[in-house]
Amino acid sequence: MKKKVLSLMLVSAMAISMLAGCGSAASESTAAPASTAEESKAEESSEAAPAEEESDAVTVGVSWCAIESQMWAEYQRTIQAECEARGITLIESVAENDVQKQNEQIENFIAQGVDAIIIAPADGQAVVSAIVECNNAGIPVVMANRAAGEGCEVYATISSDNKAMVADEIEYIVSITPEGTKYRCLELVGSLTDVNAIARQEGFEESIAKYPDIFELVATVPTEWSGDKALAGVQNTFSSDDTVNFIFSPSDALLPSIVSGLQQLGKYNKVGEDGHVTLVTFDGAADAVTAIRDGYVDCVTVQDATVQATLCVDAAVDAASGKPSKDYIDPGFTVSSENVDTDYADFTGY
Numbered sequence: 001m002k003k004k005v006l007s008l009m010l011v012s013a014m015a016i017s018m019l020a021g022c023g024s025a026a027s028e029s030t031a032a033p034a035s036t037a038e039e040s041k042a043e044e045s046s047e048a049a050p051a052e053e054e055s056d057a058v059t060v061g062v063s064w065c066a067i068e069s070q071m072w073a074e075y076q077r078t079i080q081a082e083c084e085a086r087g088i089t090l091i092e093s094v095a096e097n098d099v100q101k102q103n104e105q106i107e108n109f110i111a112q113g114v115d116a117i118i119i120a121p122a123d124g125q126a127v128v129s130a131i132v133e134c135n136n137a138g139i140p141v142v143m144a145n146r147a148a149g150e151g152c153e154v155y156a157t158i159s160s161d162n163k164a165m166v167a168d169e170i171e172y173i174v175s176i177t178p179e180g181t182k183y184r185c186l187e188l189v190g191s192l193t194d195v196n197a198i199a200r201q202e203g204f205e206e207s208i209a210k211y212p213d214i215f216e217l218v219a220t221v222p223t224e225w226s227g228d229k230a231l232a233g234v235q236n237t238f239s240s241d242d243t244v245n246f247i248f249s250p251s252d253a254l255l256p257s258i259v260s261g262l263q264q265l266g267k268y269n270k271v272g273e274d275g276h277v278t279l280v281t282f283d284g285a286a287d288a289v290t291a292i293r294d295g296y297v298d299c300v301t302v303q304d305a306t307v308q309a310t311l312c313v314d315a316a317v318d319a320a321s322g323k324p325s326k327d328y329i330d331p332g333f334t335v336s337s338e339n340v341d342t343d344y345a346d347f348t349g350y
Contacts, residue, residue: 058088058316059090059112060083060088060089060114060117060313061106062090062119063102063118064094064095065094065095065120065121066095066122069253070285070349071305073350074306075120075145076092078305078306079118088313106127106130106131106133107130109139116139116140116142117139118141118144120143120146121143124146124147124194128149128152131154135152140155142155142157143157143158145196146195156325156326159330160330161331161332162203163199163203163206165334167206167207169299169300170208170215172299182213182214182216183215183278184216184243185208185246186218186219187205187217188221188233188247188248188250189220189223190224190225190250191224191225197250200250201250215246218241218244219241219244221237227253227254228257231258234265235265247278247280248281249279250281250282252285253285255287255291255297256287262277268296278298279291279297281300282301283303284301284303285349289344289349293341299335299336302333302347303332304330311330312328314328
């Protein structure tokens with residue numbers, strides 16, 4: 001069987017440390033620990049991967065918001081590899097976070113008569129009109145990492161439970177916090193139009209509210225996933241209140257800016273050292289995992305891009321084959337300074 005991957009656009013999976021406007025991989029590392037997400041991936045793939053003849057005539061379009069982070073580069077790499085291995089014809093487009101451009105690209109997929117479309121939306125609400133056109137054309141849609149807004153139908157949404165994953169991080173911090181410690185928190189927020197960013201904000205605020213004796217929210221800074229805004233937020237917050245000792249980042253994409261700000265302030269110290277600012281982040285990029293190993297970041301909760309991308313292909317093939325939708329779940333996992341060299345010794349991030 002001839003296997004082929006078509007591309008409407010040449011996509012450059014940029015290995016920038018961690019810019020993630022698409023919420024939150026130039027990932028040469030792909031393996032999550034065998035006991036966790038990799039095992040889940042293997043089980044899902046073995047159960048859901050279609051027989052070769054079932055994939056022969058399947059053409060899948062993938063509409064990317066952008067490929068500008070380690071996570072998304074890993075997502076793309078995995079989808080390309082899965083489609084090639086299964087004999088699926090793959091057509092890709094990249095919107096560079098332009099919602100109008102993304103809608104036009106999806107309409108182009110419809111005109112080409114693809115069997116299913118995977119959408120990583122720049123804006124879940126803005127893409128609704130294009131999904132309605134898919135609905136009218138009878139083409140099933142799978143949402144990658146972000147849910148669609150109301151007013152349309154999708155076959156499946158592949159994502160993480162953002163609130164639950166942030167809650168796990170806060171529970172970890174609570175479990176290692178010495179009695180009498182008080183965290184004065186700076187909360188960075190991603191895009192206010194990003195459902196993942198909103199869920200992470202809600203998860204953080206709801207979680208720390210359970211422990212008012214331990215956490216106090218001093219400042220909340222919207223960043224629109226901009227490193228410059230994150231840097232300014234760190235600098236301005238510490239300028240106003242030098243007692244802040246905890247930063248929550250909704251994505252590793254903002255970590256370089258946070259680190260830069262703390263270094264300029266003379267506050268980038270290791271875990272356990274005097275003056276350490278507790279850092280909690282989200283996504284699982286290689287730089288965050290390295291920073292944990294180096295002793296500067298306390299924990300990161302990982303949405304497994306490899307698992308999610310494989311599940312997207314599973315769902316697209318199921319949808320094209322007329323199978324009923326089911327749960328396609330990425331459970332995620334938390335990597336901390338306590339387990340990075342034991343339970344997650346083989347995980348180097350995306």
